[in-house]
Amino acid sequence: MSSLMSMAPQKAVLAENGLIVNVEDVQVSMILAFKAGEVIPIDGIVIEGQCEVDERSLTGESVPVVKQIQSQVWAGTINLNGYIIVETTNLAEDSAVARMAKLLEEAQHNKSKIQRIIDNCSKFYTPAVLLISAGIAVIPTAFKVHDRKWWYSTALVILVTACPCALIHSTPVATFCALTKAAASGILVKGGDYLESLAKIKIVAFDKTGTEFTVTEFRSNNPDFSSDTLLISSIESKSSHPMADALVGYNRLNGVEPKPENVKGFQIFPGEGIYGKIDDKNICIGNKRLATREGCVTGPMGEGIKDGLTVGLGYVVMEGKVVGIFNLSDMCRTGVAQTINELKSLGIKTSMLTGDSHVATLHVHDQLEQAIELVHSELLPEEKVRIIKELKKTGPTAMVGDRMNDAPALATADVGISMGISGSAVATETGHVTLMSNDIRKEPQAIRLARRTRQKIIENIGLSIITKAAPVGLAISGHPLVWVAVLSDVGTCLLVIFNSMLLLRRTKTPKSKCCQSEQGSDPTREALLLHV
Template sequence: MGSDETLRASLLNKSKKYEKSSFDVLGICCTKEARLIEGILKPLEGVQDVSVIVPSKTVMVSHDPLKISASQIVKALNQAKLEASIRAYGKEKIVNTWPRPHIIACGVLLVVSLFKTLYHPLWWFALGAVIIGFPPIFLKSITSIRRLTLDMNILMAIAVVGAVALGDYSEAGFIVFLFSTADWLETLARYKAASGMTSLMSMAPQKAVLAETGEVVDAQKVMFDSLIAVLAGEIIPIDGVVVEGRSEVDERTLTGESFPVLKQPGSQVWAGTLNIDGYLCVRTTAMAENSAVARMGRLVEEAQSSRSHTQRLIDTCVKYYTPVVVVVSATVAILPLIMKMHNPKQGFRLALVLIVSACPCALVLSTPIAYFCALLKAAQMGLLVKGGDVLEALSQVKAAAFDKTGTITRGEFTVREFHVLNSDIPLQTLLYWVSSIESKSSHPMASALVEYARSNSVEPKPDDVPEFLIFPGEGVYGQIDGKDIFVGNKRIIQRALSQEVPSMERMEGVTAGYVVFGRELVGAFTLSDSCRTGSQEAISELKSLGIKSAMLTGDSTTAANFAQNQLNGALEEIHAELLPADKVRVIKDLKSRVGPTMMIGDGMNDAPALATADVGISMGISGSAVATETSHITLMSNDLQKIPQAVRLARRTHHTILVNIILSIVTKTAVLGPAFAGYPLLWAAVLADVGTCLIVILHSMMLLRENNVKAEKNGLAESNRPDKSCAKQNCCDLEASVKQCQSNCCRAKEERSKQDQVDMTSCGDDSAAKQKPNSCQSHCCVMPTTEKGNTSNEKSHSDNQKEETKGKGNSCQGECCGTSYQEEVQRREDCGNGCCKNLDEFPKIITE
């Protein structure tokens, strides 16, 4: 135990010793500069690690600030003429949207030189274009020579000098102009691609308002456990917990969820999310630099440094490609002179074409730029992917294994029964033991038992539990008042008593638990859970993508089968009553039988399976820290429909990379083929080289613009809210508001507009047109048609609200049918006579 504490202290000191700084390095062109930067920085004292991100021209350095500062790192980089600067988050880079003056002048002079057939002396203008446009290329090439790096600038400089030596000033001018213009366009394209990252990193505001004094301060200076005030319409600056106020918060920037979430005292809020319509007083739970959005930005940026198998293969090929082509071009240039051929200029021109073609920038960029855009797109969707290699593995997945509790199901248990099996122990005492021990656990069942105890006026006292142990897949052990207590499923009973116990799962869909005191079974209870909204749709989508789905759960077979029934048999395999080691075994079996496998889970007992799978996906908000750390992808929301979206994104990325690679190779071949056939076009070689780089970048950027396939087909299908989603109604208009998502929601916008003017209370299909709550129209829920035969004893939620809320203004029974999640609604006690209780309809018909 002592060694563990020593190791933990060592790691803690190490994490405090080093800090991570980010730098913008404009001199980065391709992976050659990356190797150069690593060679410059890694030998410096105090530098622990260096990561170079080529697409965004970013360098991240982990260093000891007492030994080497960020400004010293910038100085070291700039000595190699890399144009480095310390990154300032929240400030956008200034990029010229217009070409530099020398490029414009070069282009004008070239256009004038084209009229040399009319007036011969105009050909000198082409030489003028070279003189004006060549110096920047020449200076960069000198810098590259000093670095001992053979890059595009050196190759282009050789091509320009060669063209001038041949007396072809027009071609030399075109090389200068094409290369300079393409370089400018490429810079703009890279900036556009990286601007998404900049906005991601600066989502949280730089200022915060202290609730106690009203003082506006720098968000970076707000300490942990401080109170901040957030007004309606403001962005939350720091992660925290609401202590006062009630409002809806738009979390789409962080979770990708399209609809607001109700926040009230006790709710967690995140930096970078928008407070829509109310005042919130928030107690901070992190420093600004450690907020969820800041961590997300850092993770996405760090993910760029991980290289996929495809990228490593390309880098290996390029390592030999350039030197080989340079040697071949030198041979082609010298051989005609040695052999005293009739036209040595033709060989020299061919050598120049080969020199230009020796630059593999497009091929080198084909993979990292695509992964850069895909990782950024994933972050915008609420998915944290830990590298391009993860996307590559995800694109090949053939099987998906789901944990049940907290993943397929909500993980929000309710205690259905609690029985004392020893008459000498009062219920209050047993609840005190159980709740005090379970309050030290993060399992969803534990929180249900704690809440049940509180509902019976028993307050847990975790400080009274000096010893506490977790048995993954079984339960927990705690010592309280000198007594040994075990709480868990039937496996914990076998551990504590070494005997079998009768099952309590008399009802379908319940999970049984037991309490052991000493060597005696003293209590038993049952809990129930329900499937998460969108689980069935997510599994069905995976099936349509050719991915086989299985459930892996430590719960009983009865509970597993009940969940399968709720999913309408969507799962193809069910594995119940599994220990963590059993889940690992099943994952290995799926990998051998089906192919690459992903595991989706949220708990500590899922961590081994997440690590074993080819791709591990954890539920970020509800999941345990261990599961999040072990997984390869983290869902920032609890929407399982993000998983098929992630698979589609991974497959599109894989396709994009293949197209980029093929395009890079084909353009080189298209230039070299005619050149060897006797038509060496130098300007075409330059255009093919720099033009392909630009096309590769622009093609990869399409990943940032692509919408989810399901959204394109079904309208607002992103939400897991049944009252908000139009997917099941085949809504084809992405701009249609929820109140317009009726069975005939594809009607023209003008028709919808007229209808809204006639009946602003319209909230559902026509059969329920007269049962619309005026107080709910801003976040209107689709009203179901009242079933025949029930009209005499039922009335709509809206009518009920109208009667109960007269004189209360714009109220709907405490926003019972507002924009809060269905799960939240079901927990509300002020929703009136069971309103919104039914899981199949939302809002629901209630009985008078």
């Protein structure tokens, strides 16, 4: 993390005049320019140009990511081969790198349950050992027994052997190594407590986080209102929901750029849609529930618009009338099926909780070949919380989400896992684990790391206790060897540290048949990976 922070340059170039300024002086909405080979020092949005960016240091993504107009770029990433002009979205101290470093630093101070138990026991253990050792040395002396040297040596052996250094180091060193390994892999765990909870997870609930939306059809019954107007795009550009991204992208393909500054009174209705006012026109965009609440009849326009890939219909309501209706296609991202199979191989059950329609949910479920055990659709945020509470009764539960309406469920779950630094800030702050990229395959990777960490902690505690037996046994049998006690104490401490550091080794991710078949069927992907 220190190397990542130092990697971000302290200077930036203003696009309008080429003036070099300190990053600390850069304000939000300033326009900066970046050439090929330069490290991006601050978060922003590309407003001109195109390039490929190396995000490996931040997200763990080994393949360069293409950036074009309206793409998000992050501090600490490298512009590989293009010239881009960026509008800043954060101050330097609020950049993704700075937030990640701050959260990781806080995580290191967040002790796990096992560590707290050991620390509490040490408060009583250490004074007890001192009293016992003093008693072994003082009591025989008071009674003037023979061979007091043997008693002194035995007392010293007990004192040195009972030193709890190895036991105290058994948990925090393993936790620190695991947090470091996770951060280097693009997984931010906000403390040892959550790492410990992640190792115990038995159920994982998803909010269709591993899907992407595209608009396949749009209909309008208003001659003054069509899909190429700015209305939908401008209002949806103020929302972070994936469906909003799909609508904005659809309009961009038709040459329409959003103008969010024209939107007044923007509101979000969780589980229904959004509202905004443009040119004194009240416009709502959302699902059938929203249209019905606005008193609109939604039947005739939607007839015949559905196809086999639909996830449900969206409605555009203007001044209390349905003026547009659109169809969204929902497709699973690469790696979702592999993630479900890996979770099953770890003995973890899966569930899907979504606010989308039942048809949309079944469509995604079919793409995954009914691999998910429990499926719930058309849920409001409070209903997701209720289901998470029910799942927690059957075992430790994790919730995966990336949007603002997922925040209550993320907070309720034993472990909340937020997806991507580009997701909702509320979800990122509420979640206990953040996957820095949108690669959902990092989720089983995080669980495996948590389980390995728990195993290392158990091994360390066992080593800390067992290795104390030899010098104590020799002392009781009449051979109180102080050098053996010192060797045992220091050696065990080093052994615990080295055993914990094994977590930093690179491990091979098991590949499912699904993953192997996908890679085998995509020669372009194989060539790219070979090049990297």
